[in-house]
Amino acid sequence: MNVILQGFLIGAGIAAVLIFFEYTAILREVAERSKRVAKKVPWDSNQVSRMRGMVTFGIALPIGFAVGAWWIFG
Numbered sequence: 001m002n003v004i005l006q007g008f009l010i011g012a013g014i015a016a017v018l019i020f021f022e023y024t025a026i027l028r029e030v031a032e033r034s035k036r037v038a039k040k041v042p043w044d045s046n047q048v049s050r051m052r053g054m055v056t057f058g059i060a061l062p063i064g065f066a067v068g069a070w071w072i073f074g
Contacts (some may be wrong), residue, residue: 023051
């Protein structure tokens, strides 16, 4: 398999795992907060920006891994 494709796929896998764990952490925080308030609460702006930043990082990570793999192993 092409080394650039391998780097991209490894980066995509790591990005997916990071995004999943960040999403579950935010859901846990929202659940705790709604339990305290005793009603359903939406995501606040801090949580939305955290998730947006993680998704942006998740998009850039596979590209960075592909370039890094090409630079190191190519």
